[in-house]
Amino acid sequence: MQLLRFTTAGSVDDGKSTLIGRLLYDSKSIFEDQMEAVRKSSEKKGLDHVDLSLFTDGLKDEREQGITIDVAYRYFATPKRKFIIADTPGHIQYTRNMVTGASTANLALILLDARNGVVEQTCRHSFIATLLQIPHVVVCINKMDLMDYSEERFDEIVKEYTEFAAKLNVKDVRFVPISALHGDNVVNRSDKMSWYQGETLLHMLETIHIGNDKNLIDCRFPVQTVIRPHNDEHHDYRGYAGRVAGGVFKPGDKVLVMPSGFSSTIKSIDTFDGPVQEAFSPMSVSMTLEDDIDISRGDMIVRENNQPKVIQDLDVMLCWLHEQGPAMRGKYILRHTTNEVRTMIKEVLYKVNVNTLHRIEDDKDIKMNEISRVRLRTTKPLLADAYNRNRQTGSIILIDETTNETVAAGMIL
Template sequence: MKINNNQLLRFTTAGSVDDGKSTLIGRLLFDSKSIFEDQLESVSATSERKGHDGVDLALFTDGLKDEREQGITIDVAYRYFTTPKRKFIIADTPGHIQYTRNMVTGASTANAAVILIDARHGVIEQTKRHSFIASLLNIPHLIVCVNKMDLVEYSEERFNEIIGQFEEFSSKLLVKDVRFIPISALLGDNVVNRSENMDWYQGGTLLNILETLHISSDINKIDARFPVQTVLRPQNDEHRDYRGYAGRVASGIYRVGDEVAVLPSGFTSRIKSINNGGDDIEEAYAPMSIAITLEDDIDVSRGDMIVKKNNQPEAEQEFDIMLCWLHNEPARPRAKYTVMHTTNEQRAMIKEVVYKIDINSYNRNTEDKDLTMNDISRVKVRTTRRLMLDSYRDNRNTGSIILIDENTNETVAAGMII
């Protein structure tokens, strides 16, 4: 398969505490020669000051001084690197259970997820939680790295045992492509270079797999969705009659002359012009930022959506979502929240918790209705005004929402439309 070296692969790393995520990324950057000289000098000096033998690879991802001093990674760290075959963005998420919410952020735009498992401990609750979130976020590729193989004497039997543990629960996930790699991030086995200690493994290295993964676009090219961000009304005499609707195309293609509908009002018109950066263009597609004018004078405001007349999303005030509760404080029964969906902002309430997911068994718990941090649940939400919704699996942009606490203005949950 021919690889386009201009392609960008976004992938996230996840695992439990001390599974070696930062070391793995450091090894990936170091062995692929993606470290700048000044970075290497800085990390080498820090490693020496801390009394480490050689370069501490984990420090390449622990970029904040406070993180280094505490010896932990406490946020989503984004790293960029390039090989002759592909460009990459890595979202390194913390392993501590109280930071599981960070994975939702780091994985929301990922093409692949790298799940680390400590070869000594095997599949644990965090493994299942991170894998379920990856499935929920519709990430097409899972790469399961069984790390620290050097600590189990590079045992093929132990590697196969962990594959069996993972496959036992992952059969319930909606991820089609799952790959397994035995690695030692600390020593470099099967990260960039093939391992001489595990000649029984015939698959590719982690970098080889990342360089050759098929990247399918997560942009829906069929359903045209244009959330209006702002209305442009120039005050100068030359453009006194201009009324444009500006925003970013969430999905699909728009062309001059297309018959469109404005939701939620339902009024129809045709596209008169499309402007991009001061230039008139004939067509626009996701994720371009544009301004559209219509042939008819229709009342359009921020939060409305311009769609094709014959292809419209559902306009709903009450709907079901899969919700990841992200906040330290539990959800308050029938409390008022602000829901943000594309450019639309409405007051909302969680009307009902339908069920919660038992992360160990993936069974549905219909008895426990309390939402606490890291809970994954199916809930019914009601808003004050209709939202224009697609299912998350059809359209990431118009199929996702966040909930904000009206009192503190903090983001408390992220949801995927079912």
């Protein structure tokens, strides 16, 4: 079954957690004991209905304040697809949490309150979704029950968002009017909005085409480790294990090992369940080659006629995740695919105002949750692609050398 990862984003109290609770509840993905626990929590809060947001707001602070703080991952499946949901916070001080939750998503669910329309948070989350190259955006116009299920209000918000999205690089935007509280157009079609002839939200999630989202052109195989069993059955076996980051590999393909530049041919591709005739992202496999070449962790197997850039000076869009900002010319550990190098922040080019999309060039003091364009210099070359071409080989993280904490996530331009 195909797996769809999606993230929810929106302003505070737009109903993200309630929507996910409704999706799980109406698709029969909640166990009876979970339902009972949420029912009791709702009664304690003095509510006369079951608060579906409590399915995802698991932290004590979240329940008390009625807000989402951390990224909550939820898993469910229908007969057509498996899903991983990242419920991300709406508050501006949790931008880093949203970036973390959205970094692996195929689709972004952006919630709007029908009473408020497009607000600052909507613009911010839409910008971050496009920055992270999420291919599909579904705009859920929630709380339609509070606007008497008005078609005119729905059309106004669609027009407003479409005008804003024209400034962004969004490939696929869809709109659906819903009421997460009452379940209208979430899993079941609403009889109160007969004017809406489109799909329900769940049907959209089940049928949206994600097969072309992965890069199947540029063959990239970062090597994680070398497998040498040293047993009688596999006495001479030497396999290079890792996860395919792009393209399609097949036995018999001519390949190049970087950075050494030696070429060879794929002898076999093995998995835990046995040999396969092709490997593509995100499969984890072990490759054997016809020639004995010195290959180790951090090397990359690619096609001879399609190679990544070999770069030491990187232009990166950086989201700062740590309370303490970066030191100019500060040194960090940079992780990229299976490679690890030391790096230095050479220059901050500008910061981005994520609400207006304007560049801030006169203030280069980076604080937590801020997004900026910086120039890095690494101690040895990286084998990288631009992030908008390949999300795996175009992303990096920075780690503080002294504390070993992840301080930033970046997208190579």
